[in-house]
Amino acid sequence: MSYVYLLPVAVFLIFQVTFLGTYIVAVLEGHVVPTVPYISDAATYSPESCIFGQLINIGSVLLGLTIYVRYRHVLQLHEHNPDLGTTVLRHNSIAFWFGMLSCLGISFVGNFQETNVRIVHFIGAFCCFGCGTLYFWMQALITYSIYPMAGTKKTAHIRLGMSVCCTILFIMLAVTGVMSHILFDGQDPRKWYPSDGGWYYHVISTISEWIIATIFSFFILSFTPEFRDVSLQHPQISLLSFTMEV
Numbered sequence: 001m002s003y004v005y006l007l008p009v010a011v012f013l014i015f016q017v018t019f020l021g022t023y024i025v026a027v028l029e030g031h032v033v034p035t036v037p038y039i040s041d042a043a044t045y046s047p048e049s050c051i052f053g054q055l056i057n058i059g060s061v062l063l064g065l066t067i068y069v070r071y072r073h074v075l076q077l078h079e080h081n082p083d084l085g086t087t088v089l090r091h092n093s094i095a096f097w098f099g100m101l102s103c104l105g106i107s108f109v110g111n112f113q114e115t116n117v118r119i120v121h122f123i124g125a126f127c128c129f130g131c132g133t134l135y136f137w138m139q140a141l142i143t144y145s146i147y148p149m150a151g152t153k154k155t156a157h158i159r160l161g162m163s164v165c166c167t168i169l170f171i172m173l174a175v176t177g178v179m180s181h182i183l184f185d186g187q188d189p190r191k192w193y194p195s196d197g198g199w200y201y202h203v204i205s206t207i208s209e210w211i212i213a214t215i216f217s218f219f220i221l222s223f224t225p226e227f228r229d230v231s232l233q234h235p236q237i238s239l240l241s242f243t244m245e246v
Helices: 006-029 048-080 086-111 118-146 153-183 199-221
Strands: none
Touching: 006 048, 006 199, 048 086, 048 118, 086 118, 118 153, 118 199, 153 199
């Protein structure tokens, strides 16, 4: 029996545990205010930053494996159904690289805290949410293309809806985030109070981030039914040269 379908489930669970766990620890430690901080703000200081980094690294590896399995899944579908055309193959390759860039961005976010290496952290966040959203768009198109060989029309519609939501939320996150920081006149953005300026933009931005992160997790989880038809085998290893001395 193949357990490949558990990959998306594992990714979903580890990201949810990561986000909620670091938030709870950060609030209990008094490092952030409970009123919807950024995910990154809740993972800035130790010990929550250590927990966040460790779990995010594991999650990004599992996510990369999930993206690779989906890539090979579509390749196999095309091999058995050549009438799908080359457009699906092109979309599949583009989606694969967008997905891998998103994984790299997630790893950057987890290992380069906002307060330590700001530029790398923001580049990672852009790759995570930006490339991740593009990956979802490509997967939505692929889902429509490979139906009815795999997936359902309902799944395609849901993935398209998620892609639209992620696009809107990503724009809201970026625009309101910049505006809130311009208007901020407090002491510590990790402890943002209504009197610090830019409060409403800050809340819109943070809520957008939490929602988009949740949608990301559910989008990956949506691969579970299709992965039930996928089986993996151990890779074949070949020796390029073999010499034995007596």
